[in-house]
Amino acid sequence: MSVVDPRITAAKRNLEKFSLVIPVFSPKGGVGKTFITALMAYSLTLDNEFTISLLDADFTNPSLHIVLGLDESNLKIEEEMGIKPIRVAPEIELMTLAAFVKDLTVPLRGNDIVNVVRELLAITRWSGKIMLIDSPPGFSDTHLEFLRLLIEVKEPKVLLVSTPTTLALKATERITKTLLSENIKILGLIGNMCLSNDDEGSIVQKAQQLTIPYLGCIPYISNAEKFYGTSMLELVKKIGTPLISITKIIKEAIE
Amino acid sequence: MHELALAQAVVMTLIEEASKRSLNNINAEVVVGELQSIDMEIFEYNLNELKELVYQERKIKINIRIVREEAKFRCNRCGYTWRLSDLPITEDAKEAIHFIPEAAHSYIQCPRCGSRDFEIISGRGVYVRLI
Ligand SMILES: Nc1ncnc2c1ncn2[C@@H]1O[C@H](COP(=O)(O)OP(=O)(O)O)[C@@H](O)[C@H]1O
Ligand SMILES: [Mg+2]
Ligand SMILES: [Zn+2]
Numbered sequence A: 001m002s003v004v005d006p007r008i009t010a011a012k013r014n015l016e017k018f019s020l021v022i023p024v025f026s027p028k029g030g031v032g033k034t035f036i037t038a039l040m041a042y043s044l045t046l047d048n049e050f051t052i053s054l055l056d057a058d059f060t061n062p063s064l065h066i067v068l069g070l071d072e073s074n075l076k077i078e079e080e081m082g083i084k085p086i087r088v089a090p091e092i093e094l095m096t097l098a099a100f101v102k103d104l105t106v107p108l109r110g111n112d113i114v115n116v117v118r119e120l121l122a123i124t125r126w127s128g129k130i131m132l133i134d135s136p137p138g139f140s141d142t143h144l145e146f147l148r149l150l151i152e153v154k155e156p157k158v159l160l161v162s163t164p165t166t167l168a169l170k171a172t173e174r175i176t177k178t179l180l181s182e183n184i185k186i187l188g189l190i191g192n193m194c195l196s197n198d199d200e201g202s203i204v205q206k207a208q209q210l211t212i213p214y215l216g217c218i219p220y221i222s223n224a225e226k227f228y229g230t231s232m233l234e235l236v237k238k239i240g241t242p243l244i245s246i247t248k249i250i251k252e253a254i255e
Numbered sequence B: 001m002h003e004l005a006l007a008q009a010v011v012m013t014l015i016e017e018a019s020k021r022s023l024n025n026i027n028a029e030v031v032v033g034e035l036q037s038i039d040m041e042i043f044e045y046n047l048n049e050l051k052e053l054v055y056q057e058r059k060i061k062i063n064i065r066i067v068r069e070e071a072k073f074r075c076n077r078c079g080y081t082w083r084l085s086d087l088p089i090t091e092d093a094k095e096a097i098h099f100i101p102e103a104a105h106s107y108i109q110c111p112r113c114g115s116r117d118f119e120i121i122s123g124r125g126v127y128v129r130l131i
Helices: A006-016 A033-044 A110-123 A141-153 A166-181 A197-209 A231-239 A241-252 B002-020 B040-058 B091-099 B101-107
Strands: A002-004 A020-025 A052-056 A086-089 A092-096 A130-134 A157-162 A185-194 A214-219 B025-033 B061-069 B072-075 B081-083 B118-122 B126-130
Touching (some): A006 A110, A006 A141, A020 A033, A020 A141, A033 A157, A033 A231, A033 A241, A110 A141, A110 B101, A185 A241, A197 A214, A214 A241, A231 A241, B002 B025, B002 B040, B002 B061, B002 B126, B091 B101
Parallel strands (some): A020 A157, A052 A092, A185 A214, B025 B061
Antiparallel strands (some): A002 B126, A086 A092, B072 B081
8 A cells, every 4th residue: 555645646736837947046145036037027027028927935034025125914825726826916926834824933843844845836827838846955855855856857957046155155165066066957056246347356256166157247236125915026127137037048948 | 625636646557557467456455644735525526427437438437445544743852642633733834734734844843752754654644445
């Protein structure tokens, strides 16, 4: 007698519908994974060509909805053949545990995390073409479960984010080596909070050293919080070139 | 609703298992945990419809027995075990847990020591036991 998990079949069927699935990783916290995920969502929808599905996989501390300007107390889950993601903008949708637990914390052990990943992927009725997964710092249960499910259906293309600091660059080096040794595709490295040419130089150099594509550097933005919400669109336009080139590379990664 | 999506997932999983083993007859127990508070009547109805469809289209005969499983929790700090019905629980919490059972860690605390670090030892969700 053996036990099978019907959520795996459902999760795979849901993932198959995407043209591209991008996990956003960085083992170091605070480098801007969540902020960049939000920027990318707006940037990718600028020319109305793609619809974006966002998944906040930072389960114990969801924050993507905050950067997107949503208040968790208003997040309402609708049930319809599963659950419907929350509409953020006409072409952006979001699924987050914050919709279920509001401002409470969700203390989860490894097995619980595996369950949440499978459950969310199995029951969410996505409508987007590109999925961006905002992840917690580190490289453990959440990351491993996503990779395990994705590898079988929709080859993940990982986006790495790093600030130009010694500690963040070291973290980037570690995760890159691991991913490459496992033949997991890396879309490239984005530098964030760059203040000078030297800062950009250290990101470029790290990418070269690790033989992964350098995608561009997002400058340090004073008062970044001021742009949370729909003003992210304004910020995307203000940042301009680096985001445009990153967006172009992402679009080229769609088969 | 949730029930049809769940029934589809179960039937698709069974078709996969049947074709993996080149069987045209497959027996399974579908275990439905208490935390996944689905409407059993609708679920069973959906399963029966899908089973029939699979038989007509693929000549695979699926036999399913549905089993309900009570939710039980065990505290990782003090070892206490309890059932869902032992605690009062708000409607909002119930709804959240119904979608994502792990939300229990936000809404439920060990009745003895107050910890949120507990295992859901049974009755979490839906799984399929092949017989
Ligand atoms: N380019 C930037 N310029 C200025 N502040 C930024 C920038 N990117 C992110 N931030 C801010 O830095 C903090 C950490 O970013 P966050 O996206 O939460 O990091 P992570 O998700 O990697 O932990 C947030 O307050 C965010 O608003
Ligand atoms: Mg984050
Ligand atoms: Zn206890």
